[in-house]
Amino acid sequence: MNKQAKVIPEFANESLERAYWESHDSTAHLDWTKAKKVTFPNLKPTTKTISLRLPQHLLDAIKTAANARDVPYQSLIKVWLQEKVHSH
Known part of the structure; x- marks a missing residue:
């Protein structure tokens, strides 16, 4: 300038x-x-609430897996979805 x-x-x-x-x-x-250029590494990405119908046996299995890992089951679902999406 x-x-x-x-x-x-x-x-x-x-x-x-x-x-x-x-x-x-x-x-x-x-x-x-x-x-x-700057980055804001501590910002959480915007999330959107969805409704997802799962068979009870599948939800129970997810909750059991989450409990074994000592994490909330919804967090485990997000991790698994993220891994699946990025593996392709």
């Missing part, structure tokens, strides 16, 4: 800040060519 970057103003609240950025270009305030 060749010209001097504009100072980002102070905002009294989030609503005023949102209105400002809806009508102003951030490139006047920031040199995006110097931006660095």
